Amino acid sequence: MSRSVLVTGGNRGIGLAIARAFAEAGDKVAITYRSGDPAELEKLGLLAVKCDITDGEQVEQAYKEIEDKHGPVEVLVANAGVTKDQLLMRMSEEDFTSVLDTNLTGTFRVVKRANRGMLRARKGRVVLISSVVGLLGSAGQANYAASKAGLVGFARSLARELGSRNITFNVVAPGFVDTDMTQALTDEQRAGIVAQVPLGRYAQVEEIAGVVKFLTSDDASYITGAVIPVDGGLGMGH
Numbered sequence: 191m192s193r194s195v196l197v198t199g200g201n202r203g204i205g206l207a208i209a210r211a212f213a214e215a216g217d218k219v220a221i222t223y224r225s226g227d228p229a230e231l232e233k234l235g236l237l238a239v240k241c242d243i244t245d246g247e248q249v250e251q252a253y254k255e256i257e258d259k260h261g262p263v264e265v266l267v268a269n270a271g272v273t274k275d276q277l278l279m280r281m282s283e284e285d286f287t288s289v290l291d292t293n294l295t296g297t298f299r300v301v302k303r304a305n306r307g308m309l310r311a312r313k314g315r316v317v318l319i320s321s322v323v324g325l326l327g328s329a330g331q332a333n334y335a336a337s338k339a340g341l342v343g344f345a346r347s348l349a350r351e352l353g354s355r356n357i358t359f360n361v362v363a364p365g366f367v368d369t370d371m372t373q374a375l376t377d378e379q380r381a382g383i384v385a386q387v388p389l390g391r392y393a394q395v396e397e398i399a400g401v402v403k404f405l406t407s408d409d410a411s412y413i414t415g416a417v418i419p420v421d422g423g424l425g426m427g428h
């Protein structure tokens with residue numbers, strides 16, 4: 191059955207791999223983008239909707255466009271996220287609040303809006319993309335780690351609040367994945383990370399996408415409030 195799926199930040203990296211996995215399975219997939227060429231994304235069969243998730247009005251407009259073209263969102267993957275790394279003593283309040291505003295409050299905005307349709311349908315699947323860093327912590331990433339840890343409490347609260355409406359909320363916590371975000375690291379930092387990962391390598395984006403897809407499948411119908419690590423063993427299940 192073809193579902194209406196939305197992946198935020200689905201124009202590149204992990205989000206694009208997730209969007210492609212759903213599209214290949216026959217779902218109607220919308221993605222949000224801020225940068226890049228929407229024509230390239232449309233060629234992949236994706237509905238590209240311009241949206242900055244820090245702006246509630248843009249979120250509302252994006253949902254209207256998606257509902258118009260694909261119907262109410264049945265599967266939401268809140269993937270958009272940013273880093274602004276800095277040691278605490280050099281971290282400005284803006285460095286902190288801007289990361290929280292995208293990663294945590296931005297997720298709140300898109301989840302809240304998706305739930306309007308899900309409540310009406312009395313079913314829905316929501317997957318939030320957190321990070322191993324939210325559970326283990328990371329020096330120089332207090333803002334990012336706080337935002338990603340916040341997603342766990344957020345998802346688990348909603349799992350309790352909306353379980354009776356047949357809406358599941360789960361969190362995927364990737365380890366280090368080969369994308370633009372990690373390309374920003376130095377070779378030395380990358381080697382240091384790989385040395386701590388039992389599987390001895392970075393994840394490929396498809397390895398995250400597969401787990402997200404599983405969490406929205408019928409096989410995962412009794413899973414909610416879970417945090418699934420996809421980190422090559424780095425967090426040992428946390």
Ligand code: NDP
Pocket residue numbers: 198199200201202203204205222223224225226241242243244269270271272292296319320321322363364365366367368369370371372
């Ligand atoms: P990228 O930096 O490659 O992509 C980030 C995505 O988020 C882009 O699509 C970007 O859109 C979007 N985005 C950022 N800010 C906003 C915003 N305000 N509104 C809408 N979209 C926004 O990151 P990854 O693919 O690596 O990461 C995807 C998710 O996975 C993130 O949440 C990240 O924290 C998480 N993650 C990544 C890991 C990794 O090792 N790479 C590890 C663990 C978690 P645009 O192109 O317009 O900027």
